[in-house]
Amino acid sequence: MTMHALQKTKQPLSFFTESVIDFNAVNFWLQKFNPLWSSNQALAKVVHKEFAADDMVSLTLQVNRHFKFGEAGQHHPIFVTVNGVRYERTYSLTQLDHQHVLLSVKKVEAGKVSTWLTEQAKAGDILEFGIPFGDMTVPMDKPLVLLAAGSGITPMYSLLKSLNQNNQLNAQPIQLMYWVKHYEDAAFKAIFEQWAEINPNFSVQIFYTQEADHDARLNEAHAAEIADLEESAVFACGPSGFSGKAEELFAQTAQVFKSEAFSMSLAQTDDIGFVNVTLTQSNKVVSIPKGQSILAGLEQQNLKPTHGCRMGICNKCVCNKAEGATKNLLNGAQNSEPGNALKICVNSAQSDLVIDL
Template sequence: MTSTSLTLHCIGRRAETHDVTSWQFVAVDGHLPAVLAGQCVTLHTEIDGQPQCRAYTLSSSPQDPCWQVTIKDVGRVSHHLHQSLQVGDQIRADGPFGDFNLTALPCERPLLLSAGSGITPMWAMLRDELARRPDADIRFVHSARSPADVIFATELAALAEAHPGVRHALVLERVQEDAPVDHPWVGRLSPAMLKELAPDLLGRHVYLCGPAPYMVAVSTMLAELGLPAAQLHQESFGLPAVTSGAAPVAAVDDHFWLTLTKSGKKVKILPGQTLLAALEEAGERINAACRAGVCGSCRCTTTGDIDRQSVATLTPAELEQGVVLACSCTARGDIGLDC
C-alpha cells in the first residue's frame, strides 16, 4: 500500500445534518498528496491518552484545493472528533488509499447507489466525473431515513440541475405527511424502483456503498435483476458479510482457538466472527482504521485454515505467506496469529 503520513491543519467545519459534520483540511507543509475521488484517509487522534485511528472517505474531489472528510457521529472515534476537532486544530493523517473509484474502475454510464454515510465517496466521484465529462450520463440513487438525514441534499440537487445528464433520486424510509416537498420514492430501494430509475440497468456499471445490511440487500437484488458480477463495484462501511461459500467447519454453537504466537495467549473465536472482533472482545489492542477491508492497517500473519472477505492492499506474495486483514478474515478452525 502506497500512502503518505502528514499533518493536516483544519481550516473549516460545517454541519451537514443533525449528526453529520464535514471538516476541511490543508497540509501543514503546504502539499497534499494526489488523490483519486473515492479514496480514504486514516485520521489519528487520542482518547483518554490512548492512540486511536479511523479511516474516512474523502468527500472532496481531486479538483478541490483542500481535503474534506464528512463524518457521522457514531462510534467512539467519530464521536470524539465531533466533540473536539475544531478549526485551527492539527491532526495526523495517513493516505490516501483505496481502489474504489471511477478512475480505477471507469465506465461510460455509471449508476451510483448509496445509503447513509456511503454517499461520501459517491459525492466525490460524481463531482470528479462531471469535472472531466460535464455531459456524462450518470444515475445517482441515495437512500436515507428521512429528509433531515440526506447529506449534501442541496448541493446534489444543484449539481443535477446544472448537468442534464445527471438524474438523481432520494429514497426515503419515511417522510412527514405534511412535508412541503413531495418525495415519490418512499420506503426502501426495491427492484421496481431500480427498473424505473435505471431502465438500462444491465448496460451500466454499478458503484455501491453503504452500511452492511444495505450492501447485502442491494447486491442480492442486483444479481436477481441479472446484473453481471463484473459490473458491480462496491465498498462497505462496517464489517463485511461472510460469503455463502465460507461456511465454517464447526457447529454454529462451537468455537475455535486463536493463538497469539508472540504471547501464547489463546482467544476464543466463533464461526463467522472476524479476527478483529475476537481480539477486541478479548481485550487485545490491534491497529484498525477502516474496519471494512480497504485500508490495510490491521494486517496480521496467520497459520491455519481461514477465509478472507477482502484482500485489498495485499500482494500475491503476502497472500502466499498467510497475511490477512483482521477486520475481514474469519477462521475455519484453530489458527495462529502474529500481529
C-alpha cells in the first residue's frame, strides 16, 4: 500500500519533468536572455576578429560554462550552420584565459566552413563545440621538435603558448620548423621570434617555399640538422603530403613521433570500378567506387555513418573491418588483414568488404 502511494506521488513529478525538460525549448528561451546561456550546449561567442596571416583569421571567443577546455595541442569539433546546413569541422584552439580561447582558421578553397569563418563570421556570432580530442600534447621530459606547414601551425602555437604561460618554454630544448608558401602566410611570426629572443632553448625557423629565393620543402637535410633526434619527440601537422613525409623521415628515428594531417591531398591512385560493401549491423549490401573514401561512397548511397573531422583524426568513423582489402588515401598504405579497425573517412575499398556498420 505504501509503495503504491509513493508511486502515485512520483507520477505527476515524472510527467512534469518529461514534459518540461525539452532541451531545445529550454535553450531557445534561455538564449533570448543571453545567447551564451544553455542547459547543455558548449557555446562560444565571437568577441574579436583579426587577420593572423594572409587568408587566415584569429577569432577570440568567449565560452560558456559547458565548454570543456582541452589540453594544448588537442582539437575541438566545431558545429556551424551555413545557408541552413549544419556542418562539423575540427580545429585546434588556444586557451587565452579561463573564459576565452583563440580559434585560428585559414580559408580553404571551396571550404564552406573555413570560408564562412574567415569572411562572414563577426563579433556576436555564436559557435557550438564538442568534446576535445587528440594526443599531440607536450611530453615534459624530452627535447621537442615541432614541424608545421600552413595552418598546421595552430596546434603548435597552442602548445608553445601553454609552455610560455607556465614558464616552461625554456625548460627543455624546443625547435619549431614552419613551412609556408609566401612571407605574408606566416602566422604568429612576431610572437615566435619574441619567444626565441628571450628563451635560449627555443628556436624557430620559417621556410618560404614559393618566394623567388625559395626554401626547400621538408626533406632529409632538415632532419640532419636536428640534434639528439633519437632522444626527441617530433610532432608534425600539415597537409597529408607534409605529414606523410615527416613520418617517412622521423617515425623510425625519433624517440616519439606523432603526426596529424588536416587536409586530404590524396595519394595517387588509378583505381577504377566498384566493389560491394556488406554492412553487418544494417543488413545491407551496397556498391561503391574504389577510388574514393568509403564514407563518401556510403553517403552517395543515402547512408549516414557516424563521422566527424573527415581527416582521420577524431576516430568517430572507426568501425571494424571483418573482411576485405583497403587503401589509405593519405599515404597509399594497403591493408588486407581481417579484424582491423577501419577509418572509413580516409580509406578506400580495394575489394569487396564486410564492415561492422
